[in-house]
Amino acid sequence: MRSRLALGSLVLLLATAGCSGASTTDDEPIPRITQPTDQASEPTPSEPPATPGADDDGIGGNDDDGRVRRPRALDVLADRLEVPWGVDFLPDGAAVVTERISGRVLRVTAEGDLDPVGSIESTVPQGEAGLLGVAVSPGFDSDRTVFFYVTTETDNRVLSARLDGSRLGPTRVVLDGIPAGFIHDGGRIAFGPDGFLYVTTGETGDPELAQDPDSLAGKILRITRDGRPAPGNPDAGSPVWSLGHRNVQGLAWDEEGRLWASEFGASEWDELNLVEKGANYGWPRVEGAGGGPDFVDPQLVWPVEQASPSGLAYVAGHLWMAGLRGQRLWRIRVSADGEASRPTAFFTEDYGRLRTVATAPDGLLWLTTSNRDGRGQPALADDRLIRVRP
Template identity: 65%
Template sequence: MSRRSFASFVAAAAVLLGACASPSNPSADEGPAGMSRSATESPSSEPGAPRVTGTVASGLDTPWGIAFLPDGSALFTERNTGRILEITDGTTREVGRIDDTRVQGESGLLGIAVSPAFDTDRLVYLYVTTEHDNRILRATFDGAAIARPEVILDGIPAGRIHDGGRMLFGPDGMLYVATGEAGERELAQDPDSLGGKILRIDGEGEPAPGNPDPDSPVFSLGHRNVQGLAFDDRGRLWASEFGQNDVDELNLVTPGTNYGWPEVEGAGGPDEFVDPVLTWPVSEASPSGLAWFEGSLWMAGLRGERLWRIDIDDSNIDGTDGEAIAATATDFLVGEYGRLRTVVAAPDGSLWLTTSNRDGRGSPADDDDRILRTEIA
């Protein structure tokens, strides 16, 4: 799809969604801490600014994915240990462990998602790196322990870098999965590879009805390493993506669209590739988690050590005059808590953030990974 036709396609795509590291820079994720404060930084007293109000859990080892259960408790994964833990009423306990987890660089136990029908099916979905590939597992959780999981989709390329891993269920009840190209750039443009893609599958791991190719789980392609997915209140899918040397990206994701990697990084490529809505210098972002909360997108930055609020101007969502969607970004908590990995909206009306400092690349002297509770002023 050309950039000229992209804006007019967005409105139709939103209806569908609502209803239904390279050798030169191995990984922005693994890069050093952020360097300088951005020109868009705001003081924490600004209206709409986040304020950390407490620590939900501490002493963790690279907490990666968080998903809430209907009763308000949360399940989360630790990338480097293969553990699944539950937080209930301020108490953290281990409820499972994926023994086949391969930990190397950015790989390990990554995303987690809870079935929309959890009250009846008790199903939890996990994204894990093994010796052979990245794969999606499904297991039941009876409230006491995670049962032995089954593989519902395998063959996702795996490597020391660019393993993707974020998962969430959309408003259509389908499971959306972000993958990376595992450091093999050409996979992102290969329609037969599951690497460098956003996948859309049903609860059994099969291609979801309405996919661009009915026999393929691929929903979009041309991605380098997506670690953030979020649906807004209009049912549109957004993705945060690691760039290489120049810019990181925020993309509005629509079915069958090609986002250009490795032919282009950021904006300005050939017409068959879609430009990102926003970009950042890699030193300011290296984005992982993404969430929709109180009318804005919130994006966690690893190398940038900050939390971004992204406000979307929808005045041109119908594509009038072929103009792009406008968005503005404001950063907060710059350098205060080190590398921020995951951001998720909690049932109590707060945002939860995870830090990713245990590997020694973050700022805090205690090198202690935590889950932080954050309120919006």
Template identity: 60%
Template sequence: MDVSGARTLVEGLAVPWDIAFLPDGNALVTERDSARLLRVSPDGRATAIGTIEGVSAAGEGGLLGVAVSPTYADDQYIFVYFTADDDNRIVRYQLDGDRLSDRQVILSGIPKSGIHNGGRIAFGPDGHLYAGTGEAGDQPLAQDRESLGGKILRMTMDGRPAPGNPFEGSVVWSYGHRNVQGLAWDSQGRMFATEFGQNSFDEINRIEKGANYGWPEVEGVGGDDRFVDPLLTWSTDEASPSGLAYAGGSLWAAALRGARLWQVPLSADGEAGRPIAHFEGEYGRIRAATPAPDGSLWISTSNKDGRGDPDPADDRIIVLPARR
């Protein structure tokens, strides 16, 4: 990834929360507070597709994740994760050109709050839809396997538990999470997720089927056999990691409070090398990180989210070209 060649693609957005690519190379971008779904082209044209129905934006909630069906050419399905009046939920649409239709709520009942709503959704290499959720500030929910809060979920395109899930009749894939806002898979299909810590340690975790990641009993490395220790930790002022991508042999973690992009080289066996910080003091809070079909990496700023210091160009999408 050519970090030195980073360029601003789009300016003047408002809390662009997630980025997902269509097969034609255009991106779908969500705006958290406005509930707008945008189409952004590789040459920087941004057009509004529409405003997502039912979004109740407040605090950290609003229109959050977006994902594109791996069989989009056949079904035209896109998926959004958002905060509604009573919960967080995942809704499926068909996208025909710039027209959204066939709205279907596929999963509801994810706990909501002014904080810790999770919200990232992505399709894994297995073709199933994964979602990172938060415990909505109610810490015991993370250990309650009957709750959808503080979990990573795995489901079919209809919102049903995916075949092979660890707990019968449940969409829960892993638990013991505080607030998951980043999901990524490496070239060998290993899954990783970012985790917001409380006061001491933010995390990247390697995610295993049915595993317990310890919150609220443990923050950071606990050394307790009941829980899986993180792959990597930072102090909370260095990170607050949101979006996560894999590209060029590294994980790329978007840091909010840390106001930088972290590069984490991965070894052949999936171990983390020494993290490298990029863009400190340059773009402010960084929210999303998504690899594009052309090998570049798109990231978004989050300086208008109430915790940043926006300049007249914010918020923006920045492209890191693929290294040639």
């Protein structure tokens, strides 16, 4: 297995668990954004400083004069939401957005129109659990189907439902029996370029489950739309695609079809991983790099207070990773051969805890805050859905 990260001069910082932290102390509502603060911070010490002019590839890179091109928050599409968690886009450009605590499903347009379309009645919110990820079927124009990841009284499960116009229909169980807990429930779901549904699960606070091939906890799963193990999985009878994960909450594919995942660390290192079929990412045997030949090392690591990463998106040569405890949006360059480098932070502490970042059909980013999740200090306008030019 590969080891692609040299820790170099990375300084070990004492930190609490990666899923904890505080946020902004704003106590005033924030109107639609016109000129937000968007100062870039220095790259994390795990990478050398970016060289001016090195990223001259347009969107998300550098301006013509060599200066770092900073993302700009364009407007607030929706505010006063109750912990928005999942975001995925319909063919018409509107997004389906989930609220973790309320169990509501919302339709939000690029013009800022918000309509509740239904709720997932089986949602049992607690700790980090509740209504989490959402994925719109690639064949939505014909099948009108949306998929959800939800915590119930007994487990985490994947559900599907038809979205006809402005109404969400009855749910159907796609995959159940995923262990659930007060913490570390995973919850990100997304369709890959291969047409199969990828599902991230956490180890629910029981680390050994991540190494148990018979458990669905602490894994990335790959399934068909009806919940069966997808053809080509490492074990034909299992939905498991990769294992040894603590709590993955971000998935994104680059232009070459490579799968990337952002993952919470425990007390030392948060991770960005390049996910390979059947690979073991080490938890709880190792956190960060240095696990030896049996495990795949992360491409990049961060001290947990700089990240606690959740959502992950890809646009034109760069990954964008939202940080909860880190309260910032990370931009990471991806080379043609699949190497991640030059992490640069933006919006540090501007909006508090950042949960999800998603790429809209027009190439803009939609970013959600997570200040009402019990670990932040929300402003009156929180939580917000912010549109960003990368």
